[in-house]
Amino acid sequence: MLEKKDISLEKAVLIGVITKEQDEVKSQEYLDELEFLTFTAGGEVIKRFTQKMERPDPKTFLGSGKIEDVRKYIEENEIGTAIFDDELSSAQERNISKILNCKVLDRTNLILDIFAQRAQTSYARTQVELAQCEYLLPRLRGMWTHLERQKGGIGMRGPGETEIETDRRIVRERISLLKEKLKTIDKQMSVQRGNRGAMVRVALVGYTNVGKSTLMNVISKSDVFAENKLFATLDTTVRKVVIQNLPFLLSDTVGFIRKLPTQLVESFKGTLDEVREADLLLHVVDISHPNFEEHIESVNKILGEIKSSDKPTIMVFNKIDAYKAEPLDADDLETERSSKHNTLSEWKSTWMGKVGKNNALFISALNKENLEDFKKRVYDEVREIHITRFPYNKFLYPDYEDMN
Numbered sequence: 001m002l003e004k005k006d007i008s009l010e011k012a013v014l015i016g017v018i019t020k021e022q023d024e025v026k027s028q029e030y031l032d033e034l035e036f037l038t039f040t041a042g043g044e045v046i047k048r049f050t051q052k053m054e055r056p057d058p059k060t061f062l063g064s065g066k067i068e069d070v071r072k073y074i075e076e077n078e079i080g081t082a083i084f085d086d087e088l089s090s091a092q093e094r095n096i097s098k099i100l101n102c103k104v105l106d107r108t109n110l111i112l113d114i115f116a117q118r119a120q121t122s123y124a125r126t127q128v129e130l131a132q133c134e135y136l137l138p139r140l141r142g143m144w145t146h147l148e149r150q151k152g153g154i155g156m157r158g159p160g161e162t163e164i165e166t167d168r169r170i171v172r173e174r175i176s177l178l179k180e181k182l183k184t185i186d187k188q189m190s191v192q193r194g195n196r197g198a199m200v201r202v203a204l205v206g207y208t209n210v211g212k213s214t215l216m217n218v219i220s221k222s223d224v225f226a227e228n229k230l231f232a233t234l235d236t237t238v239r240k241v242v243i244q245n246l247p248f249l250l251s252d253t254v255g256f257i258r259k260l261p262t263q264l265v266e267s268f269k270g271t272l273d274e275v276r277e278a279d280l281l282l283h284v285v286d287i288s289h290p291n292f293e294e295h296i297e298s299v300n301k302i303l304g305e306i307k308s309s310d311k312p313t314i315m316v317f318n319k320i321d322a323y324k325a326e327p328l329d330a331d332d333l334e335t336e337r338s339s340k341h342n343t344l345s346e347w348k349s350t351w352m353g354k355v356g357k358n359n360a361l362f363i364s365a366l367n368k369e370n371l372e373d374f375k376k377r378v379y380d381e382v383r384e385i386h387i388t389r390f391p392y393n394k395f396l397y398p399d400y401e402d403m404n
């Protein structure tokens with residue numbers, strides 16, 4: 001029941017809507033991300049379907065004509081999976097599966113599936129399974145009603161209900177078991193964190209695939225798994241880093257994403273403790289991504305959810321080597337100039353204006369550009385925190401000036 005869904009090498013179609021809040025361009029950008037998620041999960045996108053509507057249809061998400069188009073396409077091209085950009089209700093999922101007669105997934109399913117595939121340690125696996133159970137529980141009734149209807153429309157009473165109840169009980173029991181298990185591990189980890197002593201703690205945070213692990217590797221010379229897929233990192237890695245002669249702890253953790261399923265934020269609480277207990281956040285941004293400002297908002301929103309909004313934060317704009325402004329011809333009077341046409345130095349002044357000159361850094365972790373500036377800035381900030389916290393403890397970490 002909780003096995004990960006095997007969608008490897010499956011042909012998939014993507015489905016999204018265009019609404020007032022989400023225009024055609026936005027919708028395509030979201031579907032780009034959904035395609036990347038599908039690829040990461042092991043699927044291949046064959047076609048995208050979008051429909052303009054006020055809001056998704058409560059029964060079938062798309063309108064009846066459009067869903068019929070999708071059905072035909074799926075049948076003719078032997079598509080195995082239809083993936084929706086938004087979370088589907090259990091009723092929608094049930095109705096759509098019946099019409100399309102193929103596997104129906106939503107964004108949450110896909111993210112949970114990737115997490116399940118990527119979870120390496122027992123801690124990560126337990127957290128993912130908890131999230132899967134939480135996602136499944138409210139949908140159980142739907143699944144059974146669906147079967148009952150197929151068998152001939154027996155109502156809610158009788159053996160059907162017993163099976164639903166039994167199933168729910170099993171999932172609920174599994175949830176409490178997993179929660180207990182996590183509590184034990186969390187306690188152990190909290191003790192471990194306590195044992196690390198007084199060192200200042202710095203956490204890398206940011207959207208998925210922005211280069212957190214790459215930066216961790218170049219800074220700490222460690223070997224953290226980094227690759228061009230989403231959610232390469234699920235566990236937290238903590239390394240002792242020494243800049244000049246000031247040691248501190250640097251942690252690399254799970255990346256965030258737009259609409260990160262709440263079940264995941266909940267069950268990854270333990271992993272996110274590393275962020276919650278950090279003294280300084282390095283918010284890494286992929287400036288070469290067309291949606292990077294929206295990514296920043298998503299990350300800030302999740303930081304708020306885990307009560308970490310007011311921590312000292314340095315914005316680290318990574319991948320400056322890959323940044324390309326959208327070209328704008330001088331004699332093109334049609335196209336309105338927007339931030340997409342910004343040069344890198346325009347972005348620099350914009351963000352230094354927003355967060356303060358010292359709190360916006362522009363680097364390339366890959367090409368090791370500007371890393372000296374980065375180290376110096378992190379050094380200054382860590383030292384500041386250390387001195388504030390341990391005013392009489394200077395002997396541990398000699399003054400910057402003393403070193404020369």
Ligand SMILES: Nc1nc2c(ncn2[C@@H]2O[C@H](COP(=O)(O)OP(=O)(O)OP(=O)(O)O)[C@@H](O)[C@H]2O)c(=O)[nH]1
Binds near residue numbers: 212214366
């Ligand atoms: N062009 C360019 N690519 C980079 C840079 N830094 C990292 N990358 C690439 O971006 C991809 C993602 O890097 P990771 O370090 O795995 O990113 P992450 O933020 O740890 O991602 P998750 O763990 O999935 O959240 C990899 O293919 C890196 O090689 C950079 O400065 N420039």
Ligand SMILES: [Mg+2]
Binds near residue numbers: 212213225226233
């Ligand atoms: Mg990573």
